[in-house]
Amino acid sequence: MKLAFADAGYQGPRAAKASRIRPEIVRKPKDQVGFAVLPRRWVVERFFAWINRDRRLAKDFEATVKSTETFLYTASAIPLLRRLAR
Numbered sequence: 001m002k003l004a005f006a007d008a009g010y011q012g013p014r015a016a017k018a019s020r021i022r023p024e025i026v027r028k029p030k031d032q033v034g035f036a037v038l039p040r041r042w043v044v045e046r047f048f049a050w051i052n053r054d055r056r057l058a059k060d061f062e063a064t065v066k067s068t069e070t071f072l073y074t075a076s077a078i079p080l081l082r083r084l085a086r
Contacts, residue, residue, distance in 0.1 A: 005040045019069060050079050 006015070006023040015023055026041045054075040062068040 005044050007041070007044055018065060047076070051075050054078075 001021055004021045004023050005026050008025055008027065010023050011025050026038055026044060028036070028038055051072065054071070062071065
């Protein structure tokens with residue numbers, strides 16, 4: 001994985017340097033008033049919903065970034081493997 005869609009909370013140099021994955025910030029149009037579905041934003045929200053199912057990632061903080069990254073990959077793979085198993 002080389003690219004990840006993210007919201008504005010992940011902009012800045014710290015998020016960009018934390019991993020080999022490049023975050024692309026999804027922004028709303030400047031002329032938008034009220035609610036509108038943003039392109040690719042649903043991917044970010046769906047990913048957060050998948051990750052929040054895994055209690056270890058929600059409540060336990062790992063000692064290294066590498067171990068956190070490993071748990072994120074594992075938590076991301078579980079829903080995909082379930083779909084393949086059907």
